[in-house]
Ligand code: ADP
């Protein structure tokens with residue numbers, strides 16, 4: 284067993300039960316929409332990696348996730364699949380606005396996440412946007428951002444939109460993903476993240492992934508999550 288799973292007990296019994304899916308090895312064994320199953324199949328994803336096996340059963344139940352696994356272990360699908368499934372189950376549509384925000388430390392990583400989202404989310408009718416600045420100016424982004432359902436952003440650009448863009452409304456946010464949280468903090472974005480978190484609804488699912496579990500990552504986790512599942516993968520999948 285390479286994945287260490289430490290499930291949390293729930294006194295109120297209100298947590299959805301991930302146990303039937305703990306131990307699943309293939310994506311087809313998970314309770315995913317046909318649209319997601321088709322996207323995964325066409326992208327030739329069949330067997331889950333270790334971090335995906337460890338986290339997906341919990342993340343799909345709506346739990347907050349604190350995931351630790353090294354680069355290249357497949358963390359992107361570990362959060363993209365729950366994001367897509369959550370919005371799909373809620374029948375999220377154009378009128379519902381921003382349902383998920385994914386924060387990534389760099390433009391390049393954000394673009395990779397967006398490419399993966401397009402691949403596995405291909406058969407869904409959810410809309411997605413990249414808010415990373417660069418060639419397209421912030422003014423162009425401001426015109427297109429309204430009505431997008433899933434945003435993949437760098438921290439500075441997201442906060443800029445929150446502060447400057449009229450009608451930029453995250454009040455219905457269902458899922459927040461902090462990818463490569465250790466790197467986000469290393470790059471000096473702690474203050475930006477705090478300002479972002481202060482503007483987001485507390486009634487949401489949060490997934491935080493990080494290659495290392497530093498003190499500052501733990502502080503961020505305390506600030507952004509409630510009763511998270513801690514899932515660590517220590518070896519190759
Ligand atoms: P990380 O974010 O942990 O660094 P990525 O999510 O970028 O890792 O995935 C690394 C590579 O592994 C990507 O090329 C991705 O397409 C591939 N990959 C991810 N999950 C699977 C899977 N279940 N089966 C096969 N390849 C996968």
Ligand code: MG
Nearest residue numbers: 358359462463
């Ligand atoms: Mg990654």
